[in-house]
Each structure stands twice: as structure tokens, then as C-alpha cells.
Amino acid sequence: MMPLAAMAASPFELLALSPPGWGGTLLLGLANTMVIAVGAYALGLAIGIMGAFGKLYGGPITRDLLAVYTTIVRAVPELVLILILFYAVPGLINEILIGLGHERIVLPPLITGIAVLGVVQGAYSTEVLRGAIQAVPHGQIEAARAMGMTPMLTARRITLPLMTSNAIPGLANLWLNATKDTALLAVIGFSELTKATYQAAATTKAFFTFYLAAMALYLAISLLSTVLFGRIEKWARRGQRVMSR
Amino acid sequence: MTVTAREGKASGPRPERIRIENLHKSFGEIEVLKGVSLTACEGDVVAVIGGSGSGKSTMLRCINFLETPTSGKIIIGGEEIRMRPDGSPADRRQIEHARQHLGMVFQSFNLWSHMTILQNLIEVPVHVLKVPKDQAVAIAERLLDRVGLLAKKDAYPAYLSGGQQQRAAIARALAIEPRAMLFDEPTSALDPELVGEVLSVIRDLAAEGRTMILVTHEMKFAREVSNHVMYLYNGLVEEQGPPEQVFGAPRSERLQKFLKSLG
Numbered sequence A: 001m002m003p004l005a006a007m008a009a010s011p012f013e014l015l016a017l018s019p020p021g022w023g024g025t026l027l028l029g030l031a032n033t034m035v036i037a038v039g040a041y042a043l044g045l046a047i048g049i050m051g052a053f054g055k056l057y058g059g060p061i062t063r064d065l066l067a068v069y070t071t072i073v074r075a076v077p078e079l080v081l082i083l084i085l086f087y088a089v090p091g092l093i094n095e096i097l098i099g100l101g102h103e104r105i106v107l108p109p110l111i112t113g114i115a116v117l118g119v120v121q122g123a124y125s126t127e128v129l130r131g132a133i134q135a136v137p138h139g140q141i142e143a144a145r146a147m148g149m150t151p152m153l154t155a156r157r158i159t160l161p162l163m164t165s166n167a168i169p170g171l172a173n174l175w176l177n178a179t180k181d182t183a184l185l186a187v188i189g190f191s192e193l194t195k196a197t198y199q200a201a202a203t204t205k206a207f208f209t210f211y212l213a214a215m216a217l218y219l220a221i222s223l224l225s226t227v228l229f230g231r232i233e234k235w236a237r238r239g240q241r242v243m244s245r
Numbered sequence B: 001m002t003v004t005a006r007e008g009k010a011s012g013p014r015p016e017r018i019r020i021e022n023l024h025k026s027f028g029e030i031e032v033l034k035g036v037s038l039t040a041c042e043g044d045v046v047a048v049i050g051g052s053g054s055g056k057s058t059m060l061r062c063i064n065f066l067e068t069p070t071s072g073k074i075i076i077g078g079e080e081i082r083m084r085p086d087g088s089p090a091d092r093r094q095i096e097h098a099r100q101h102l103g104m105v106f107q108s109f110n111l112w113s114h115m116t117i118l119q120n121l122i123e124v125p126v127h128v129l130k131v132p133k134d135q136a137v138a139i140a141e142r143l144l145d146r147v148g149l150l151a152k153k154d155a156y157p158a159y160l161s162g163g164q165q166q167r168a169a170i171a172r173a174l175a176i177e178p179r180a181m182l183f184d185e186p187t188s189a190l191d192p193e194l195v196g197e198v199l200s201v202i203r204d205l206a207a208e209g210r211t212m213i214l215v216t217h218e219m220k221f222a223r224e225v226s227n228h229v230m231y232l233y234n235g236l237v238e239e240q241g242p243p244e245q246v247f248g249a250p251r252s253e254r255l256q257k258f259l260k261s262l263g
């Protein structure tokens, strides 16, 4: 009787926030997913901005190194990269730390996850931002230089704001990829949304209910993001005339 | 040979603003400037004329190092810009500082499209010259009023006509209180009916004694506002002198032909 009753539990009971419902576990996974996605995306953007300027204005060595980075990262399947980086990055960090005379540390999986996905994101961000910077009208950059702005100030006040509107569609895609790529961290045992869903489903055998719930959560992230990026794009396009259809 | 502009008009020595000595510039194999010299003192209006591809823009852009000269000297406000052997500025600070005294106006306006007209005008004063913002705004509004654009101060450039954009660009160049202005065909991108409003702003600037170097195809205007005209042919100064002479009694055959071709 008992096992049958458990299996017949309604989706609402299964998804209840507190045990024996699994809703809390799923939401915790969702929170982890968001933390990693935001962290990796921010790290990727930082790498991307430096990478894009480096590719466009850097010396030959900088450009070559960046070319190697973006080529490899974009050529190798992300899952393979994540596995490689997951085992390589902490080792590398420890080598550096020991080299500097520090103690070996155990990196929390959260930090490792963010670092690994951030490095992957950075390669794509570099390319999106490079294209966006190249699309900035050259005359406007020249006007800034002609009035004595330093390269840094020109980048900050003119090039970056102008390239933002070009970059937003690509960056929005990258953000959605970031939220989904977090699922790849399940393979290294990180308890994000996909992994939490699997645990819930495997324990209760209510696969359909839980994967449907996970799908709804991923979809919600996506829809909210679309709205948010729409607003950012509108702001970034300030000053541009709306094309009449 | 260096020729000082505004022959005759000067009373006593006027400070030198821009001097170019034996300027050469090549793009790859092609030598575009083959030894050009020019001195503009305070109050000089130098008109640079010449056929397409004769090197007018290149010369102007070498003055503020938007192009790096191949050889020669650029002296801004009496200070020689130190160059590396490849012509690039040896000291980035020095050229940035010199640029802050040179207001450049481009053929295609080049207003910053993500900023309103007012923001365009206060950008460099506030962020480069460190003028207090309220002071910069006051100066900008006065300049916009002067070029007839105060009502458009909160508009974005894309919503202005070409003539309005160019007048705003001139005001932006004035906002840094430049010691000299560089104009590169400021009316060439404009519809004919918008040329007049821009020329009248430039005419006012000439009348108040601004130092300017003006690359232009508007011969009548050049004759009217300048006190020195420089005719470039194929990267060399073919003829120069006061406008009455250059336009009224050109000696060079090429210049005669050039002027005739424009009608």
C-alpha cells in the first residue's frame, strides 16, 4: 500500500516546497543555476571586453594568444572543455599559489564552475564584442581622438557605449547559453537545477512531473531575460532613429 | 620655404599657432605629401584648395596626428611634436595635449550619436579638460545659442538636419576653446540649401579673428574669408599667396585650369 501511495502522490505534493515535496530542492538548484550563470556571464563579459580590444588594438603576440584561445574554445565541445577545465583550472591555480609561496587550496565547486563556464563564455563574448566594436562608425572614434581624449577614455565614453547597441542581440544569446550551460556542470556533480531535477525524479520516479517543472523554470528564465534585454537594447539604442516600416 | 600667412594685414608679430615644415606622408608605396610647409599665426585664415586626391585632407589630418607623418615637423603653439622614426608621436600625452587646443570639424560631422547635442558639447570640457559641469553647460548653451541650436540641445544628432549637425559639430569644437580650428570640407556632405547656414557660422568665426585652416571646395567663400590661400597639386604646394592674387591673378597654369574647371 505504502509504495503505491507514494507513487500516486499528486504533482502538487511532489512539488511542495518542504519535504517530502521536492520543490525546495528544485528552487535551490535554480538559485545555484542563476548564481553560476550570472557569475560566468560577468566573468565572460570582462574577458570579452579585454579580448575584443586586445584582438583589435593589441600587439601581435596578444592577438595570436587571443586567436588561439577563441579558436580552441569555440572548436571543442563545451562538455569536453568543462571536464578538461574542471580538472585543470584548480591544479593551475594551485601551481600559481604554490609558486607564489602560498598554501594549496581546495576550490569550492561554485567558484570552479563559474571560472570554467566564464572562460568558455569569454571566448564567445570576445567575438561578439569584437564585431560590435568594428561596427562603430570610425568617424566618431576619430572625433574623440581629435579632441585629445586618451585611448582609455575614448573606449569608456565613446566606443563601449556605441558598440553596446550592436552587441546586445549577441550578448542576449550568450546569456541564454550561460543559463543552459550551467546544466553541463551536473556532470561534475554540481547541484544546479538539472542535477536537482534528476535527484528528485530518480527518487520519486515522477520523471515527467519534475522534468516538466524544470522546463517551466528554464522557460521562465528565458522569457524574463528576453524582456530585460529588450529594455537594455532600447536604452542602448538611445539616439538612434527608429526605422519606419 | 615657409610662408607666413596674412601678409600685409599684421601689425606687429602675432604668436604662431600652427607650423608645418617639410611634411611628407606616404601610404605604403604612394607618396601623398611630398614636402609641404605652412605657418598659421593667430588670426590667420588659411584656405587649402586643390583637386581630389591632392592631399588636402591628409595634410590637415597630419597636423593633429590623425595620420602619422612620414617625415617633417609639426609645431603646435610653438611646441614641436616629438616624433618616433616612424612618424608616430613619441609622447602620447604631448599630442593629446596639443589636440585639446585644436578644434577639428569633419566633413561627416561625426557627432557622438549616443549623446544629446548638449552632451556632445560638454563631453570633452568635463571629462578631459576638467571644467566644472555647470560651467561647461553654461558655455555650451551660449555656443549653441550662437549657432542657432539652443532649442535642439536635448535632441540626439540623428534627429537634426545635416546643416544643424554640422553647426553643432562646430559648436562642439568651439567648446574646448581651441587656439586654432581645422575644417575638412565642412559643407561637402550637405544638401546645397544647407551650405549657407554653415558657411555663415564659419564666416563669423573668421570675422572674430579665429585662427583656422580650412580645406574647402567653396572657392567664393575661400576668397571671402581667408587671408592666405594654398593650392595643393599632387602633394606639393603649387601656388600660394593672398586670395586676391591666387584667385585674381593665378600664375601657375595648373591653378588656372583648376579654377576654370570649377567655373
Ligand SMILES: Nc1ncnc2c1ncn2[C@@H]1O[C@H](COP(=O)(O)OP(=O)(O)OP(=O)(O)O)[C@@H](O)[C@H]1O
Binding pocket: B027, B032, B050, B051, B052, B053, B054, B055, B056, B057, B058, B059
Ligand atoms: N588611409 C589611406 N590609405 C591609403 N591611401 C590613402 C589613405 N588616405 C588617403 N589616401 C590617398 O591619398 C591621396 C590623398 O588623399 P586626400 O584625402 O588627402 O585627398 P584630398 O585632397 O583631401 O581629396 P578630396 O578633395 O577628394 O577630399 C589620395 O590618392 C588617397 O587615395
Ligand SMILES: [Mg+2]
Binding pocket: B056, B057, B058, B185
Ligand atoms: Mg579630403
